[in-house]
Amino acid sequence: MRIERLGQDKIRIFLTFDDLSERGIQKEDMWQEIPKVHDLFTEMMDQAYNEVGFDATGPLAVEVFALPAQGMVVIVTRGKYDHHHFGVGSPYEDELPEEVYEMEVTLEQSDTILYSFDDFEVLIEAAHVLRHMIDEAGRLYKYNGKWVLRLEPDELDEGRIPALIAVLAEFGEATSVTPAMLDEYGDVIMADRAIDVICSHFKRQD
Template identity: 65%
Template sequence: MKIERLSQDKIRIFLTFDDLLERGIQKEDMWREIPKVHELFSEMMDQAYSELGFDASGPLAVEVFALPAQGMVVIVTRGKMNSHEVERSSEDDDADDEIYEMEVTLEQSDVVMYSFRDFEDVISVCKQLQSSALTEDGRLYSYNGKYILALEPALIDSSRHNAVIALLAEYGEATSVTYAMLEEYGKVIMPEAAVREICNHFKF
């Protein structure tokens, strides 16, 4: 579980599928109101408080993004409490059970995204993807000092999907950035056929 602060009132939590399996939670469970998911959320909020000092009191907006092969991104935004809610929360401080007032939205992205620290790693993985005839597709972005390669699963043979993920994981790491955030804040370096273009421009 990886937690980072986006602003004073917003954090982003990246959960791998291993994080979920360790707690006996399936990806589909994140859409359900079950005790295990509530326990996971409480654990996330405790870790956010201990690591970042993020106090999850008051109303919270929770966005959950499912990413293929990487895991899930949870974005938590803390709302402002009015004076009545502040009074009520202080009265509830003695209660044993912590209750989070959550508004949850769920989205699922099929785009496979991996980030790379060095452009040499991008070149290496593209060479491997092309030479193994796995894909010549992809969009390349620059975001927060890293290169991010985004691939559409629809353009990858389903029988080779795991091989593509294995190669990407060998050179890069699964990113906790959502595709919507990448589209909005990232810089497009190659809008299409990134694997082929990189192989054409950088011959070994």
Template identity: 65%
Template sequence: MKIERLNQDKIRIFLTFDDLLERGIQKEDMWREIPKVHELFSEMMDQAYTELGFDANGPLAVEVFALPAQGMVVIVTRGKVGARPEERAMEEEENDEDVYELEVTMEQSDVVLYAFRDFEDVIAACKQLNTAGLSEDGRLYVYNNKYMLAFEPAGLELARYQALIALLAEYGEAASVTTAVLDEYGKVIIPSKAVTEICVHF
């Protein structure tokens, strides 16, 4: 579980599938109001307070993004409950004094996103993908001093999808951000056909 502060009232938590498995939670359970999910949320808020001093008292808006092959990203924002009535609210009591008033939004992301420490790793990964015939249309970003390759493998057959993930994992690591964050805070270097472009120029 990794927690980082986005601003004074917003944090991002990255849960790997192992984090969920250790707690006996399936990905689909995050959509349901069950005690295990409540316990996980309490644990996340405790850790956010310990690591970042993020006090989760009061109304909270919680967005959960499922990332294929990587895990889940949970965005917690203070003071936003009631902004969107169509979202379902759930309440959770950690103890008698603290009440979390939550508004939960679930989103499924089909984007495969991997981070690389330096450009040489990006080049090596792209050359391997190209050799394997996996030069799917991709985008290259820079964000937080790392290079990010993003792919939208919609309609890609399972074997090719798994091969894409396996090759990316050899050179990079699964990123815990969404493309919405990259579009807003990152910089697009190659907007499309990133693997092909890199192989042609490097």
């Protein structure tokens, strides 16, 4: 579990599939109101307070993004009640949660594959290994000082995706950034055919 502070009232939490399986949670469980998911959220908020000083009291907006190869990204924003639903005179007035965490959860799923690389030389090595698996795919970004390779599944041979991810995991690191954040905050270095472009312009180290 990795926690980053995005602002005074917002944090991002990256959960790997190992984080989920260690707690007996399947990816599909995140869509359900079950005790072990609630326990996981409580654990995340405790860790967020201890690591980055994020106080999770009050209403929270929770966005969960499921990524195919990386795990899950959970973005938590501290906010205010929507008094149309909760508040004086509301039909829900007596149903206000008594717990510390009051959540409004949004769930999204993305099939985009995203891996980051600290060193461009390592990315060159990975590209040469991947070249025989990928014909004309890949977009390369620079984001937070790292090189981020983005692959869309419709550009790939579905049968090769597990092997492709295995190579990416060997050379790079699954990243918690979402495609939307990359588009907004990242710098596009190679807009398309990134693997082919890298291999054409950069040789492998001997």
